[in-house]
Amino acid sequence: MNLAWMLPAIVVVPLLSAAVVGYFRNTWSKTTVSWVACGSVAASFAMTVALAVQYWGAAEPEPIRSALTSWGSLLDLGLVADGLSLWWALVVTGAGLLIHIYSTAYMREDESYGRFMAKMNFFIFAMSMLVLSDNFAGMAIGWGCVGLASYMLIGFYFTKPSAQNAAIKAFVMNVIGEAGLFAGIAFIYANFGSFKFDDVFGAIAQGQVSVATLNLIGILLLIGAVAKSAQLPLHTWLPYAMEGPTPVSALIHAATMVTAGVYLVSRAHPLYEVATGAALTVAWIGGLGALFGALVAAGQFDIKRVLAFSTLSQIGYMFLGNGLGAYVAADFHFFTHAFFKAGLFLTAGIVVHHYHGDQDIRHMGGLWYRDRFAAICFGLAALALIGLPPFSGFFSKDEILLAAFQHGQWALFAIAVLAAGMTAFYNVRLYSLVFLGDAYVPQVKAVGKKKARAAQLEPQAHAEHEHATPAAMKWPVAILAVLSVVSGWLFFGHYQLSALEPAFPTLELHHEPINWVVAGLSVAVALVGGLISWYLYRPDGVRRALELDPQYKPGILYNMFYVDTLYDYAFVRPARAVAEFVGDLFDPKAVDGIVNGLGVLARELGGRLRRWQNGLVRSYALTVFCGVVLVVAYYVFYV
Amino acid sequence: MPAFSLNAYVALSAVLFALGGIGVLVRRSPLAMLMSIELMLNSANLLFVAFGRAHGGYEGQIMAFLVITVAAAEVAIGLALTVLLFRRREHADVDEVTDLKL
Numbered sequence: 193m194n195l196a197w198m199l200p201a202i203v204v205v206p207l208l209s210a211a212v213v214g215y216f217r218n219t220w221s222k223t224t225v226s227w228v229a230c231g232s233v234a235a236s237f238a239m240t241v242a243l244a245v246q247y248w249g250a251a252e253p254e255p256i257r258s259a260l261t262s263w264g265s266l267l268d269l270g271l272v273a274d275g276l277s278l279w280w281a282l283v284v285t286g287a288g289l290l291i292h293i294y295s296t297a298y299m300r301e302d303e304s305y306g307r308f309m310a311k312m313n314f315f316i317f318a319m320s321m322l323v324l325s326d327n328f329a330g331m332a333i334g335w336g337c338v339g340l341a342s343y344m345l346i347g348f349y350f351t352k353p354s355a356q357n358a359a360i361k362a363f364v365m366n367v368i369g370e371a372g373l374f375a376g377i378a379f380i381y382a383n384f385g386s387f388k389f390d391d392v393f394g395a396i397a398q399g400q401v402s403v404a405t406l407n408l409i410g411i412l413l414l415i416g417a418v419a420k421s422a423q424l425p426l427h428t429w430l431p432y433a434m435e436g437p438t439p440v441s442a443l444i445h446a447a448t449m450v451t452a453g454v455y456l457v458s459r460a461h462p463l464y465e466v467a468t469g470a471a472l473t474v475a476w477i478g479g480l481g482a483l484f485g486a487l488v489a490a491g492q493f494d495i496k497r498v499l500a501f502s503t504l505s506q507i508g509y510m511f512l513g514n515g516l517g518a519y520v521a522a523d524f525h526f527f528t529h530a531f532f533k534a535g536l537f538l539t540a541g542i543v544v545h546h547y548h549g550d551q552d553i554r555h556m557g558g559l560w561y562r563d564r565f566a567a568i569c570f571g572l573a574a575l576a577l578i579g580l581p582p583f584s585g586f587f588s589k590d591e592i593l594l595a596a597f598q599h600g601q602w603a604l605f606a607i608a609v610l611a612a613g614m615t616a617f618y619n620v621r622l623y624s625l626v627f628l629g630d631a632y633v634p635q636v637k638a639v640g641k642k643k644a645r646a647a648q649l650e651p652q653a654h655a656e657h658e659h660a661t662p663a664a665m666k667w668p669v670a671i672l673a674v675l676s677v678v679s680g681w682l683f684f685g686h687y688q689l690s691a692l693e694p695a696f697p698t699l700e701l702h703h704e705p706i707n708w709v710v711a712g713l714s715v716a717v718a719l720v721g722g723l724i725s726w727y728l729y730r731p732d733g734v735r736r737a738l739e740l741d742p743q744y745k746p747g748i749l750y751n752m753f754y755v756d757t758l759y760d761y762a763f764v765r766p767a768r769a770v771a772e773f774v775g776d777l778f779d780p781k782a783v784d785g786i787v788n789g790l791g792v793l794a795r796e797l798g799g800r801l802r803r804w805q806n807g808l809v810r811s812y813a814l815t816v817f818c819g820v821v822l823v824v825a826y827y828v829f830y831v
Numbered sequence: 832m833p834a835f836s837l838n839a840y841v842a843l844s845a846v847l848f849a850l851g852g853i854g855v856l857v858r859r860s861p862l863a864m865l866m867s868i869e870l871m872l873n874s875a876n877l878l879f880v881a882f883g884r885a886h887g888g889y890e891g892q893i894m895a896f897l898v899i900t901v902a903a904a905e906v907a908i909g910l911a912l913t914v915l916l917f918r919r920r921e922h923a924d925v926d927e928v929t930d931l932k933l
Contacts (some may be wrong), residue, residue, distance in 0.1 A: 807929025809864075813855050 195246050198239040199258035199271040202281065203321050205232045205239075210313035217306025226296040229309035233292045233316050237285035240320075243273045244282060253694040257326065267387070269333075272326035275695035279523060280323040280455055283530045287447045288316045290668035294538050295439040297664035298545075308348060308437065315341035319448050323455055327387040328377045331456075335373065335420070338449045339366045345440040346433045358432035365429040369419020373456075376412030379405070393462040406463055410470025413460060414477070417453030421507045423481045428756050430504055434496035434551075438544060441496055442537030446503045447530040454507060454526055457514040461696060464514070471515050478511025479596075479604040479611075484753070486614030490621060490725075491749020493739075494551045495540050498622050501752075502577065503533055505611060509592050512608060518595030520692045525588035528679050532576035532585060535672030539570040542661050542669065543626060553622065554740055558631040565666060567627045569673040574623055576676035578616045578718050581711070584680030590711045597710050612714045613721030620725035629731035632740075840881035847874035859924045861913045865906060872902045 209232030213225055220228075247253050255274040262268065273281070292312060299308050318341050322334030339362075347359030377387070383401050384392045395401065417423070422430035422445075433445045444450070457464060457474055464471040485505025492498045506529050513522035543559060543566055544551055560567040576583035579590070589612065596605040683691070728735035738744055748754065804815075847870055854867025876895040883891015916923045 807931065809925040809928070810856055810859070817852055817856065 195239075195243055196256050196258040198243055199256065199273055199324060200260055202236045202239050202243075202285070203260070203271065203317060203324060205235050206313045206320070207317035208232070210310045210317060213306055213313060214310035217304075217310060220306065222300060222305050225306045225309050229313050230289065230292045230296060232313055233285060233289045236316060236320065237282075237289045240278065240281045240285045244278045247273055247275070247278055248691060255694075260330065267329060269330040270326040270388075271324045271330070272389075273324065275692050276455075276458060276523065277323050277695075279527065279691060279695070281320055283527060284319045284323060284448050285316065287530050287534050287672075288312075288319075288443060290671060291439050291443040291447075291534060291538065294442075294541070294665050294668040295437075297662040298439055298541055299437060302437075304348070308345075311341060311344050311348070312439070312443070315345070315444060315449070319452075322452055326389055328380060328389070328392070329387040331459075332374065332377055335416070335452065336370065338444070338452060339363065339370070339420070342366070342433070342444050342449055345444060346436040348436055348440065352435070354432075355435040358429075358435040362429040362433050365426050366419050369416040369426060372412045372415025372419070373417075376409050376416065379409045379412060383409075389459065393460075396462050396466055399466075403466060403468075406467040407469045410460070410463055410467040411473060413456060413463075414470060414474055417456045417474075417511075418477060419453075420456075421450050421453030421511070422504050423453065423477050423508060423511060424484055425755070427481070427485075427504055428752075428759060431492075431494075431497045431500045431752065434494065434500050438496065438537060438541030441500070442534045442541070445500065446533040446537050450503060451507060451510065451526050451530070454510040454514060454522055457511070458519045458523055458695075461514075461517075461519050465517065471517065473515070475512050475515025475596075475601065475604055478508045478513070478515055479607045481505065481508030482512060482611040483607050483614065484508070486611045486618060488749055488752050490614060490618040491746065491751075493554055493746070493750070495543065495553050495556075495622070495626065496537070496551055498553070498618060499533070499536055499540060502536075502615070502618065503529075505615065506533065506577070508611070509589055509608065512604060513592035513595055516592075516595040516599050516601065516604075518592060519696055521588065521591035521595055523692055524683070525585075525592060527683070528576065528584035528588045528676065531672050531679050532573040532583075532676035535569060535573035535669060535676050536577065538665070538669045538672060539566050539573065542566045542665060543570070545661070553625045555632045556626045557629045558627070560627040563661070565661065566669075569669050570627065571623060572673045573676045574619045576680070578619050578722065579612060580715060580718065582677075582681050584676050584678070586711070586715070587680035587684040587706075590706060590714065593714050594707050594710050597707065609714055609717050613717040616718040616720075616722035617725040620722045621729045624726070624729040624731070624733070625736065629736070837881060837885050840877060844874045844878040844881070847871070847877065859926055861909070861916060861923055861925055864925065865909045865913065868909075869902060869906065872898055 209228055213220075213229050217225065243256060247256060253275065255272050257273075258271045260269040260271055292309070295309065295312060299305050302308060315338060318334050318337030320334075322331055322338060325331040325334060343359050343363045346362050347355050349355045350359075380392055381387060383405055384395050386392060396406065415426075419426040430445060430450065434441055436445070464474065482505045485501045485503070485508055489498045489501035489505065492501060506525070510522040510525050510529070513519070513525060542563065543556065546559065546563060546566075547556060572583070576585040579585040581587075593605065593608050593612070596608055727733060730736070751757070851867045851869075851871030851874060854870065855864050858864050858867060876898050879891040879895045879898070881891075883889065883894075913923065916928065920927065
């Protein structure tokens with residue numbers, strides 16, 4: 193059965209749904225909007241599953257292709273379903289479906305519910321376009337559209353100035369990356385004369401282009417990947433992107449869009465296999481990002497920011513794997529990460545609902561006694577994130593560490609293991625602050641004992657008439673929690689390899705059993721990190737008491753190593769100074785001066801010339817007469 | 832009719848043209864100015880006819896008739912303007928008619 197028609201349908205159905213839902217967002221009831229929006233993503237997911245069954249079910253997996261346009265030129269866009277794109281499309285549409293369902297409950301009270309669902313659908317379109325394209329041009333279109341979706345959804349609460357700023361920040365940082373990406377694609381077209389992956393990678397395999405050029409292209413593509421995946425040094429937009437609603441953070445800024453950079457490098461692996469310099473850069477950016485994100489996550493107080501930096505750190509691991517040639521490991525880590533990180537974010541959404549939108553973990557505590565479901569799901573996903581066996585993160589992260597180990601990149605290996613320890617550290621801290629210990633007591637200043645007592649009792653009073661988490665929010669969280677437990681060992685080894693093997697025909701793939709030296713080391717470091725954190729942040733821990741003290745002044749970790757401050761001084765303020773110079777001096781003085789000067793000139797000239805028009809007929813006649821005399825004289829004497 | 836030389840006609844025409852021109856420039860009455868213009872046109876006519884005869888063709892005379900026609904039209908408009916001017920003002924002095932000046 194030929195299922196190639198499904199390829200364009202996967203992409204187009206969510207786009208159509210986005211248009212329809214967006215158009216009828218105020219006319220349709222919220223229930224109708226939910227059904228259409230979730231239905232379209234479900235249809236996309238079902239078609240992806242059908243294609244996956246067809247592809248992997250065959251004895252010799254053959255990429256399924258479909259044209260998207262028929263302009264009859266090299267610029268024709270096409271779609272392809274091969275191991276890599278299906279692997280990604282499954283997560284995009286699958287996690288997308290779960291998060292859509294979650295949103296139907298989470299966002300239902302919002303008056304702009306229809307607008308939200310339309311934008312989410314648009315994102316699914318853009319992301320599936322990105323991963324299913326069979327050429328760089330179509331991928332770039334998807335790349336730009338996911339950026340647009342991200343911008344629209346970060347700025348979803350557009351009346352909030354902080355959300356507007358965050359959206360602009362994300363967009364600007366991504367445009368920097370897109371400049372690199374598009375330059376890289378332009379170089380590809382200049383050198384290969386085609387956008388098609390097959391043509392480009394075929395030419396690379398034949399060694400038609402010099403390694404120096406490939407390194408340049410690799411670095412340019414990497415700039416795009418770094419900005420989109422919030423890696424150092426273009427990561428500063430990600431913590432602010434948490435201004436968006438929590439499902440957005442889960443879908444776009446954790447599970448799928450931010451990993452687009454990982455996809456790009458995986459997809460362009462024939463290039464990075466040859467361009468070893470660019471590949472090593474990828475690995476180092478990833479390794480440093482893994483450690484940086486894990487360190488900063490340990491100093492944050494906003495629950496979603498902790499998770500955002502954790503995402504940065506985990507994508508760093510994926511970059512590390514990609515840069516070391518362990519593409520399968522990187523893609524596997526993307527797979528497991530999508531589940532446990534989306535699970536963490538969605539649970540965080542439930543948690544934030546309990547605190548009426550307050551995201552500060554210092555104002556939480558003791559949630560274990562109020563919402564056992566959220567506590568268990570969060571715990572399972574966090575264990576997967578820490579990478580303890582047998583949770584999913586263990587298997588995928590272990591493969592990346594193993595790659596660093598086998599390549600003899602000891603510095604990178606040490607950094608990655610250290611980051612694993614820090615991962616355990618910030619997770620235990622987060623879990624302990626949110627779920628364990630006593631409920632937060634609001635500081636009541638200068639009141640009698642009676643009022644303080646009432647304030648102390650308030651959280652319990654809240655808990656009693658708290659409405660339960662809706663089923664539409666519970667089920668996706670539960671599924672994701674289960675997946676973060678099982679997706680590791682379920683797919684580790686044979687399944688994961690046979691799924692991704694056809695995508696990497698140039699690689700010699702063989703299944704590595706777990707190397708217990710590497711695994712034991714990383715687990716041991718994680719346990720040490722977790723225990724230190726437990727000592728510091730357990731309900732009676734010293735550090736916990738210190739940080740919960742209102743007098744506590746957060747340090748360098750909370751301030752994200754002052755990178756934002758640095759960028760502020762290095763780029764934002766100079767740009768603002770130039771803008772102020774242009775706005776306050778150059779424009780009013782120079783530009784307006786020229787325009788006003790022309791006006792004055794015309795008026796002055798006119799004032800002089802008007803004296804000639806004195807209204808005396810005889811003076812006009814004299815002028816004409818003199819003119820005639822002059823003309824005649826000219827002809828008489830000179831011609 | 833005595834046969835004058837061409838130079839005599841040209842000289843007479845120049846004198847008439849100069850007289851007309853001076854009349855246009857110095858007189859302030861619109862009627863006098865119109866008459867002076869007529870004088871200048873007719874000096875040109877004289878020149879046309881004189882050259883036409885000297886060259887032995889009819890073109891000069893045809894041009895002279897053409898100029899007479901144009902002059903008639905011009906006088907018709909000029910006189911109409913003058914009449915209107917007289918109706919509106921006591922003195923028809925062209926130097927006082929400066930209403931269109933800014």
